[in-house]
Amino acid sequence: MSIVIPFLAFLLAGAFAAYHRIRLAYWAAITASLLVACWLLGANPTATVVAALVVVAVAVPLLIPAIRKPLITAPALGFLRRALPPLSQTERIALETGSVGFEGDLFTGDPDWNKLLAYPKPQLTAEEQAFLDGPVEELCRMTNDWEITHIHADLPPELWDFIKKNKFFGMIIPKQYGGLGFSALAHHKVIQKIASVSSVVSSTVGVPNSLGPGELLNHYGTQEQKDYYLPRLAIGQEVPCFGLTGPFAGSDATSIPDYGIVCKGEWNGANVLGIRLTFDKRYITLAPVATIIGLAFRMYDPDGLIGDTRDIGITLALLPRDTEGVDVGRRHFPLNSPFQNGPIHGKDVFIPLSQLIGGVEMAGKGWNMLNECLAVGRSITLPSTASGGAKAGARVTGAYARIRKQFGLSVGRFEGVEEALARIGGKAYAISALSQATAAAVDRGDVPSVPSAIAKYHCTNMGRDVAKDVMDIVGGKGIILGPRNFAGRAWQASPIAITVEGANIMTRSLLIFGQGSILCHPYIIKEMRAAQDPDTRAGIHQLDAVLYPHIGGAISNAVRSFWFGITGSKIGAAPGDAYTKKFFRKLDRYAANLALLTDISLGALGGKLKFKESLSGRLGDVLSHLYMMSAVLKRHHDEGTPEADKPLLAWAFHNSAYEIELALSQALRNFPIKPLGWLLWPVVFPFGRRAVAPGDRLSHRVAMLLMAPNEARDRLGQGVFLTPCENNPGGRIDSYLAAAVAAEPVERKFLKALKTKDIEALDYSAQLDEGVREGWITADERKQLEDLRAITLDTITVDDFDTHELRAASFYALPQHKRHPREAA
Structure with a gap:
């Protein structure tokens, strides 16, 4: 046994030092002390000496630089140079872009949790809170998602005017340029609240405050560009879009085939040095209504007009919509969520060098610029949209599941529905925390490349899961579209967020860990x-x-x-x-x-x-x-x-x-x-x-939280639009929950009377009258049951239409011979 003790001491010292990350010199000292103790206590001398020699063989070469560097470090460097593949320009730029926050602690294997908990609690300023309570609340009240998605396929003019007048497009633009100068947290909260009532409106507001001319100009624009464009963007005088994706360059943005040749041309009556552009872009949000277009392209200087480099690289420029040769195509129609989106084309479009974002000095640095701005935009817009939808879905579906009855029970009482409600509640809680954390990271000054990819991927994926479970619970209420439907459009729109700003499959497989x-x-x-x-x-x-x-x-x-x-x-x-x-x-x-x-x-x-x-x-x-x-x-x-x-x-x-x-x-x-x-x-x-x-027990507890008024449910729904009004069917359902719960004991008493007493009336109202006459319920309880029937009816009622109301209005503008034969007849 004594032969084992020195080696056991050696291993225990090593494990202790490794667990606590003790420096090598201290490990050597601890191990030596233990081996001396083993010697003195009578352990096998040979085993003790062998263990000591192992300590010396490990410690001496590693602790003495004159031995370590030539014998170990130099060969290791040679091996690394042979083993590591050369980095492409795309990979190099991606790795040089962004900063590392708490996610770096996770890769150490020993995160400093106190560092995480010491980060300041994210909080809005009084001005930001007032904006949420004022203009954002009013915008949500004005929003009729059914009219937007089915009738207009666009925001009505009064919404466009309200958004521009109240500087929704200028949230990230500094106050010195006429913008709101809000924090990333406020940006997150605004998008979250709007998304809870309409993904079309949230997309319209989100894109100008995400990747686009506003953010790029704010970070990289020349002073002249900032002074001219930012005040116009802040008040909606200019509506921006950004052209990155094309038919042959989607997730692989560095393969952009669009190009610009440095040459001389005419601009505003003068012959100036500029770029002649040819491009083909698609999926460009706000393109159909944009007045200023940001464009990513590969820049070439074959005649050396601005330097010795011929292939300058990816560059970003600003094109006024009315620039000769710019062709904004017809609209795309994204999955019944008709935010403004469409293609942009151009051939031999000439612009001066002054239209390059950041001027000639930033030529060729477009990929760096895009990576940094993509990280910030991806951190906020899409995660916040998912958070708004999930939180509203949790609140409203919980109320629906309590109010809607089958077999004499609230449908939420069935274990199958409980499972779905628990998934909704748990994922909404996680989405909310994750989306807020990435916004807080931006406010701390980080450019969270990796967390932004995590948030975009998981918030949008979990958001789709929540939308699916909501649809499963509400059943027919969800599949019949109309003004009363609070779930159908969210389900239709859920794949859009998963696809844009980098497809989720690519984000997971290549970006997050890669x-x-x-x-x-x-x-x-x-x-x-x-x-x-x-x-x-x-x-x-x-x-x-x-x-x-x-x-x-x-x-x-x-x-x-x-x-x-x-x-x-x-x-x-x-x-x-x-x-x-x-x-x-x-x-x-x-x-x-x-x-x-x-x-x-x-x-x-x-x-x-x-x-x-x-x-x-x-x-x-x-x-x-x-x-x-x-x-x-x-x-x-x-x-x-x-x-x-x-x-x-x-x-x-x-x-x-x-x-x-x-x-x-x-x-x-x-x-x-x-x-x-x-x-x-x-x-x-x-x-x-x-x-x-x-497990089932935990899922039951979560489901119960969603189906009864309580502080946890209130916190979960903070920051979404739940005001009960004509345009917000979800808000009305949510507002009914307390009354429905309060009426349940009376309802049970009345239903028991219906089963056990000899009641002649068949009509519900007549049954209530009979119940009051017979003394089974009081007059006040009768009123309570009448109100319960009314709110239940509003909760479960779906819409119906005349056939002509479901036809696209533009169809009737077509000549009769171009209509479908059945309709033409």
Whole structure:
């Protein structure tokens, strides 16, 4: 037995040092002390000496730079230079764009949760809150989504005027240029509220405040461009659009075939140096009504008129709509959500160099500019739209499920419906937290490239899930379109958000982990820069500073993964209260798992990893759910850890934990190098997968929260338009909930009387009269039941139409011979 003790001491010291990330010198000292103790206590001398020699063999070369650099670091640099593929310009720009926030902590495997919780609570200014309570509320009251989507296929003129007059297009434009100068949080809140009543209006407001001329000019425009365009954009005098996507360049924006040739031409009567453009764009939101067009194209200077570079690269320019040769095509029609969208064409369109965004100095830097602005825009518009729809869906569907009765019970009481309600509530809670977290990151000064992709992908995907469950619960109410339908258009529009600003499949497979594993990793990008440094001595110096912490971190993550696995994440320091500590500990485990698999994948596969999209997608799911649950716990903390919200928090967390373990297991079972997957399995899952999806009991608690007035339900619905008015059927249904709940005891008493008493009346009103005469209910209770019948009828009633009301009005403008034969007759 004594022969084992020195080696056991060696391993325990190493595991302790790795778990706590103790420096190598301290590990050597701790291990040496333990081995001396083993010697003194009578352990096998030979074993003790062998263990000591191992410590010396590891510590001495690594601790002495004169030995370490030539013997270890220099060969490692040579290996990296051979193993790492050269970065394309697209990849290089993507990695150089954006900043890293808390998502970087997740890749360390040991996140600093106190840092997360110390971020300031996101709060609106008094001016921003007043805008939400005033103009935004009024805009929502004016919005009739049925008329917009079915009758006009556009916003009516009074809405356009109201939006422009109240500077909705100028939320991100600084006050010095006549804009509102709002925070990203306010931008998020405005889009969220509008989206809860109409995705068409939210798209119309969101796009000018997202990727487009306003944001690009604000960040990169010349002073002259800012002074001229920003005040006009702020008040809607100019309506902007931005042309990026084309028939042959969708998600791969760097393959833009649209081009501009530097040449001389005529502009406003003068012969000036400029660019002659040829372009073909489609899916351009606001194009049909835009007065100023932002355009991305590849710029060439074959005659060297502005420099020595012939292929200058992707460049951005501004084109007034009335520029000769610009052709704004007919409208696209996006899935019965007819926001203004269409193609733009141009051939030999001449503009002066002064129309380049940022001037000639920014020529060729368009991809950098787009990446940065895409990250900010993607952080807000689409996640906020999903949040507004999901939160409104949760509130209204919960009320509907309580009011709507089948077999004498509220439909929400059936367990199948409870499951759907729980998914709606839990996902709405997570979407809300995630969308607010990315907006808060922008306000902290971050350019959240990776979190924006996470938010865009998961908010829109979960938003579609919520819309599906809402449709399943409301049934016929959802499939019969009309002014009373609060769900149908949201379901039809849900795929749009998933498709735009980068298709979700591509975002998951290529962007989230592909970019995050390099940009957010504490060491990888530094090692890549060292390998690419042409100065070998400088490269060795750079690599030496990061290689050994990287190796130590990888060992630490393996130890932490195994420790958390065998202890079930029940041991370890964690922030939070008695309820949330267990959640933080689990996230510690999953962060260690992610960091370990990231290092193993990058080390084993190298440049081939970017072609392993299934593996990248699964590891991206782990990162996404880690970030999402970080946002959920931060939200819970910021709101004062309310007791009533615990079911929502627990459902969201357990759902994400289940998804994380599912993704980890799929990644290991399908790891491209099978033996590595087998070896990693007992480290990550020493007792197999343990996380399970939210159970029936928890789902029941969440469903009950949605179906009764309470503070958690109120918090979940904060920031969406629930004012009961003629144009807001969802708001009316939501407003009925308290009265419906209050009437239920009277309704049960009356229904019991109907079954047990000899009642002659068949008509409901007559039955109520008889009930009052016989003393089964009072006159006040009769009124209560009458009101319940009225609100139930409004809740469940669907619309009907004359045939001509469902025909497109423009059809009747066609000559009779061009109509369908049946109609022409």
